[in-house]
Amino acid sequence: MGERRTEVLRAAIELLDEVGIDGLTMRLLASRLGVRASALYRHYPSKQALLDAMVVHLSTPRGEARTPADAPWDEQLRRTAGSLRQLMLAHRDGARLMSTFHTPGPEAAAGFHDLVGALVAAGTTPDAAVTAVDTVLAYVNGHTLEEQARKTDASAWPGHRRDLAFDNGLELILTGIRATLP
């Protein structure tokens, strides 16, 4: 079944890393596959559908360790935030690509729900838990989007320096959440 569909998807992700999201063109992608642009519409009804499929594919956990649901709430938030950021940084313009996607899907919704549950279990009100998770996610998106916007090659700082900056900001938020716990 949908064999070719997967090849198109893979080629699109390869091309993303080569030319970035602005250079990712149906016509260029088609030429990489030795095909005309119109042929791609057999496999994806629109460019947006292809971009959505890319996000879904890149977001699907590839057999890695799942975060145990019984871990402390802050550890769960740390891991979710960290892997979300790594997901974005793994590909050129990854953060911008993710931000074009607007159908969270059951996977993301379930992850969100788990985090809220962990916070409620730790003693927050449901409202405060939603605020806390929303805040962490907004921070991850905002921070990573800006980090990746600064020239992809030859960025002034080494990776671990930027990791540290990200972690420090995250810990600041976690400390704020901790202060609202009973």
Place this chain on the structure above:
Amino acid sequence: MGERRTEVLRAAIELLDEVGIDGLTMRLLASRLGVRASALYRHYPSKQALLDAMVVHLSTPRGEARTPADAPWDEQLRRTAGSLRQLMLAHRDGARLMSTFHTPGPEAAAGFHDLVGALVAAGTTPDAAVTAVDTVLAYVNGHTLEEQARKTDASAWPGHRRDLAFDNGLELILTGIRATLP
């Protein structure tokens, strides 16, 4: 002097509110001005230059009250975060427009420096102050970008509800910062 240049800028901002940033086209903008697209290049060397000018124009404080530099650090952060968000929400796709801009300019840099200064005066290390300000700004950008991405008209929640969600997240971060103070 640059009279026509300003008219182009104003028309561009009007058009942004009507059609959004994806519909904002040199050709459409020109037709609104009763002119051909090529004429616009007399006034702005490129579309990006026009977008930059829009950001600068919208970001320039319009005679409002400046935040007193001797206010408490948290009040300064609250006001900066709040007015940055209001700036973005004031126009269709405002957040996305701002995110296309990447030359902070002396104004923004000065504001950043003031905030860091207020935190250092309150007893943080310079590094921690930079982290704190970066975190707040990443949150504002991430939150507002997502908020505005959800359909512009007929958004499920009323404005004050969304203001509250924003404020609650901000206070969480401010609490986290407060916890690092001596």
Place this chain on the structure above:
DNA sequence: ACCTGAACACCGTTCAAGT
């Protein structure tokens, strides 16, 4: 099932030329 060819309705940008 998958692809081509040709077209449609667009883009941003350049440049000689007009007034």
Place this chain on the structure above:
DNA sequence: ACCTGAACACCGTTCAAGT
């Protein structure tokens, strides 16, 4: 100083037609 006309090198998408 400001604008036109025409072109260049692109876009996403549709659709009849081919194999």
